[in-house]
Amino acid sequence: MPMTFPRISSACAASLLVLSGCATTVTQQGIEQRTSQAIGREVGTFTISDQQKEEGSNGRINYRVRTREGASYSCYMYSPSQFTKAMTFGQTPQSDAICTAMAGQGSGGAATAAPAPASCNALLRAAKRC
Numbered sequence: 001m002p003m004t005f006p007r008i009s010s011a012c013a014a015s016l017l018v019l020s021g022c023a024t025t026v027t028q029q030g031i032e033q034r035t036s037q038a039i040g041r042e043v044g045t046f047t048i049s050d051q052q053k054e055e056g057s058n059g060r061i062n063y064r065v066r067t068r069e070g071a072s073y074s075c076y077m078y079s080p081s082q083f084t085k086a087m088t089f090g091q092t093p094q095s096d097a098i099c100t101a102m103a104g105q106g107s108g109g110a111a112t113a114a115p116a117p118a119s120c121n122a123l124l125r126a127a128k129r130c
Contacts, residue, residue: 031077034097035065039073065099075099 031051036043051063059080065073078095120130 030079030094031061031063031097034077034094035073035075035099038075038097038099039065039067039071039101041067072102073099074102 028048031048032043035046035048039046046065046067049064049066051061054060054062054076059078060076061079062074062076065075075097077097080094124130
């Protein structure tokens with residue numbers, strides 16, 4: 001029995017699913033670089049812990065960050081699965097890291113008051129920055 005186009009394309013799609021899997025494609029180096037940008041610290045001056053892939057979230061990774069100074073952050077980022085990358089020909093990028101400083105967690109965190117800027121306007125006063 002000859003193979004028809006629908007059968008061939010179904011077989012190729014099934015093979016692609018099996019070969020590519022659904023694992024996310026984020027690397028530790030990628031997490032560190034994006035976290036560095038998010039918290040404004042150099043790579044190597046903080047540690048990443050409690051890294052967990054969130055179930056059913058389409059590639060969301062939650063983790064905690066602690067700097068040498070003692071500041072703590074709660075972070076997450078998204079990473080496309082191998083399947084998503086294959087279906088978009090590699091054009092789906094990882095997200096930036098989104099980090100929130102945890103208040104009262106050592107120096108350098110959100111509990112530290114920012115110095116008053118040289119010029120204070122109504123917007124800065126409303127944000128309690130001066």
